[in-house]
Amino acid sequence: MVSVAALVVAAPDFLIVTDPNRRGYIELPGSLTHRHETPEAAAERVVRDLLGLTLPAGQLVGIDRVEHPNRSVITHIFAAGPLTRRQTRTLRLHNTGDTVRLLSTANALPLLPPRSRGRAAAGLKALAADTVAHLGTGATPPNSRSARPARSKGAPAAPANRQPAVLVASSAVITDRQDRLLIVRDNATEAWRLPGGAADTAVGETPRKTAERYALQGLGQSIALDQLLGIDWCRFPSRPAQVHYFYGAETPGCLRIDSVLCPQCGPSVRKFIPPAAASTFLSPQDTRRVHACLTARAAQTGAVELSDGYSGSHLFLPWVGAGRSRTKSIQQA
Numbered sequence: 087m088v089s090v091a092a093l094v095v096a097a098p099d100f101l102i103v104t105d106p107n108r109r110g111y112i113e114l115p116g117s118l119t120h121r122h123e124t125p126e127a128a129a130e131r132v133v134r135d136l137l138g139l140t141l142p143a144g145q146l147v148g149i150d151r152v153e154h155p156n157r158s159v160i161t162h163i164f165a166a167g168p169l170t171r172r173q174t175r176t177l178r179l180h181n182t183g184d185t186v187r188l189l190s191t192a193n194a195l196p197l198l199p200p201r202s203r204g205r206a207a208a209g210l211k212a213l214a215a216d217t218v219a220h221l222g223t224g225a226t227p228p229n230s231r232s233a234r235p236a237r238s239k240g241a242p243a244a245p246a247n248r249q250p251a252v253l254v255a256s257s258a259v260i261t262d263r264q265d266r267l268l269i270v271r272d273n274a275t276e277a278w279r280l281p282g283g284a285a286d287t288a289v290g291e292t293p294r295k296t297a298e299r300y301a302l303q304g305l306g307q308s309i310a311l312d313q314l315l316g317i318d319w320c321r322f323p324s325r326p327a328q329v330h331y332f333y334g335a336e337t338p339g340c341l342r343i344d345s346v347l348c349p350q351c352g353p354s355v356r357k358f359i360p361p362a363a364a365s366t367f368l369s370p371q372d373t374r375r376v377h378a379c380l381t382a383r384a385a386q387t388g389a390v391e392l393s394d395g396y397s398g399s400h401l402f403l404p405w406v407g408a409g410r411s412r413t414k415s416i417q418q419a
Contacts (some may be wrong), residue, residue, distance in 0.1 A: 087252060091114045102207065115136045125164075149162060174318070254328070260304070261336050262336070263336075265361065268280075269357065312334050
């Protein structure tokens with residue numbers, strides 16, 4: 087499952103929080119995503135419905151994964167604002183039932199529940215550093231015997247074939263010292279793709295661990311992934327939506343590529359290609375993903391949000407240049 091939380095900054099060091107029951111139990115504005123709704127659209131809906139404001143989702147500043155006995159919930163944390171004076175007046179007019187509060191950050195954080203407090207603190211820190219925070223409950227993986235709550239004798243067991251509401255996948259965008267991109271051939275489809283695949287949520291595997299596992303398979307040697315480059319929300323007409331994470335990595339300068347690519351595999355299984363040749367080997371969606379992620383890494387703008395491989399807030403130029411030169415992302419007018 088996927089949910090969103092909104093960090094709406096009204097003014098420097100002031101946050102907007104909700105008190106839906108008007109009993110002092112405050113929370114960050116948030117909600118589960120609707121079917122086929124992107125996290126970005128869900129964040130905009132939450133701000134519109136709860137606060138009466140029409141705002142863009144803002145910057146993705148955090149991702150929190152919470153494990154439950156029969157499911158996992160991934161929360162995307164967005165930071166929007168600061169609000170203008172007119173938007174602040176609109177907020178006050180909309181808040182006729184005292185369900186929305188404007189509090190200083192110092193006063194708001196202690197009042198939030200522990201999980202929301204951690205999300206808010208990490209999100210604000212990531213916003214200042216222009217990065218994305220990775221959070222988690224730190225719970226024991228749900229397949230562990232000690233992590234499963236005891237079930238009463240009369241309680242029905244959860245169906246084993248229950249289809250998840252949202253699928254999770256990860257890929258590694260690995261480049262070498264010549265800026266060539268690692269691609270691998272899928273054994274089942276014979277198609278070229280990035281090293282990546284579905285997360286093993288049954289054992290509590292995080293998106294980053296998933297990308298590391300596939301990077302090891304694709305490169306033949308473990309490699310440290312660096313920042314989150316992009317998130318793609320993929321919708322399908324007859325099956326659950328998928329959220330796909332992309333993590334960047336560069337092969338160390340001391341690593342000999344010829345020794346890494348196993349001789350028995352050969353170039354027909356995995357190889358490095360210039361990013362300009364991505365469209366020759368990869369699907370159109372993967373090609374858009376590659377260019378978006380590499381452009382975001384070059385511009386150091388943080389993780390880019392995609393929907394079916396397309397970005398709604400950036401225009402990505404075709405890959406040009408040689409050596410270590412990379413293109414810049416430009417904002418839509």
